Amino acid sequence: MTHPFAVFSPLLGARSETFVRRHVRDLLPGRTVAVTYSSHDTSASDWTWQGPCLDLDSLRPRFLRRLFRIRRPWASLILADHLDPVRRFLRRHKVQVMMGEYLDESLPWCLLARELGIRFFAHAHGYDVSAQLRSPLWQESYLAYNDAAGVITVSDFSRTRLLALGISRDLVRTVPCGVDVPDTPTARSPGRSIRCLAVGRMVPKKAPLLALDAFRRAATRYPDIRLDYVGSGALLGPARQYLEDHELTGIVTLHGDLPNQAVQQMMQRSDIFIQHSVVDPDTGDEEGLPVAILEAMASALPVVATKHAGIPEAVVDGSTGFLVDEGDTEAMADRIELLARSPNVRQQMGISGWTRARDRFSWQRERAALLGILGVR
Numbered sequence: 523m524t525h526p527f528a529v530f531s532p533l534l535g536a537r538s539e540t541f542v543r544r545h546v547r548d549l550l551p552g553r554t555v556a557v558t559y560s561s562h563d564t565s566a567s568d569w570t571w572q573g574p575c576l577d578l579d580s581l582r583p584r585f586l587r588r589l590f591r592i593r594r595p596w597a598s599l600i601l602a603d604h605l606d607p608v609r610r611f612l613r614r615h616k617v618q619v620m621m622g623e624y625l626d627e628s629l630p631w632c633l634l635a636r637e638l639g640i641r642f643f644a645h646a647h648g649y650d651v652s653a654q655l656r657s658p659l660w661q662e663s664y665l666a667y668n669d670a671a672g673v674i675t676v677s678d679f680s681r682t683r684l685l686a687l688g689i690s691r692d693l694v695r696t697v698p699c700g701v702d703v704p705d706t707p708t709a710r711s712p713g714r715s716i717r718c719l720a721v722g723r724m725v726p727k728k729a730p731l732l733a734l735d736a737f738r739r740a741a742t743r744y745p746d747i748r749l750d751y752v753g754s755g756a757l758l759g760p761a762r763q764y765l766e767d768h769e770l771t772g773i774v775t776l777h778g779d780l781p782n783q784a785v786q787q788m789m790q791r792s793d794i795f796i797q798h799s800v801v802d803p804d805t806g807d808e809e810g811l812p813v814a815i816l817e818a819m820a821s822a823l824p825v826v827a828t829k830h831a832g833i834p835e836a837v838v839d840g841s842t843g844f845l846v847d848e849g850d851t852e853a854m855a856d857r858i859e860l861l862a863r864s865p866n867v868r869q870q871m872g873i874s875g876w877t878r879a880r881d882r883f884s885w886q887r888e889r890a891a892l893l894g895i896l897g898v899r
């Protein structure tokens with residue numbers, strides 16, 4: 523059977539990578555194959571790919587498994603002699619177009635596509651167009667994408683950065699991630715207790731401790747407020763300690779990882795969405811355009827977030843929510859408190875966010891844009 527489209531991704535089904543899931547499952551249903559190549563715990567996933575899939579990690583000796591997880595430009599060259607299974611897989615399925623998730627993961631696939639005469643597109647996200655670009659070696663390596671059919675990124679913010687590297691303007695296209703947007707905005711009845719929601723991995727660029735600090739400040743001025751935080755990671759332990767130190771365990775619940783369906787249900791029960799994204803001071807890691815923010819807008823939630831990376835391209839300050847400077851937890855607390863006290867403002871901003879998500883950030887719009895760029899049907 524012919525499967526003209528192949529998606530290459532280090533992981534398949536990771537809960538924090540719903541955008542990869544969408545590309546594999548829904549972009550070209552029944553005509554897509556997947557190639558994955560990094561060791562991962564499948565128990566952390568609530569989804570598995572049932573279509574044709576080549577799992578390189580299961581084929582390699584242990585020392586090569588580790589090598590494939592090393593993000594270095596020269597790793598592509600060392601691995602060149604170990605790509606025969608991929609060549610056979612692509613030829614067997616008569617693949618015509620390849621898309622690699624993350625620029626720093628996709629260099630070997632770009633080279634292989636050129637060898638096989640297959641059109642290749644690299645899809646940029648966050649870390650690959652922020653932290654990695656601190657290295658002159660990666661900056662130079664990314665110029666190889668001038669020989670690709672195209673580079674897709676999720677925000678104009680990161681597109682500008684790629685153009686500054688020297689990647690051709692004609693090749694780099696902005697396509698924001700798309701989310702499911704209901705036909706009508708979620709209706710919420712004003713209640714005394716206001717529920718805030720934060721969703722994201724507990725890593726430095728998501729700054730969970732700053733989000734908790736902003737919430738704590740708001741809660742001292744508006745006691746009838748609660749916070750659900752969904753996500754896990756290296757900062758989960760410090761977050762728990764913060765709650766204990768500030769006696770917040772009764773009004774803040776740390777849920778850890780949850781399936782996307784459970785997160786969507788939680789959004790329907792919430793009143794305000796918060797996210798305090800920052801530039802990781804140690805690595806330079808930044809967001810692309812967080813899918814959780816787009817999902818919150820689709821759920822008609824007012825968003826309180828930071829002026830960070832691609833976020834201002836989604837959240838319109840004063841219209842669909844509020845934006846504050848990175849690190850300014852006092853300003854974020856003020857906006858949370860304002861929304862907690864103003865049901866009419868929450869409703870108006872929520873509807874504005876839902877409208878913007880419907881018009882700009884739906885999965886249907888992303889799919890149509892990607893299919894047009896990739897040239898597959």
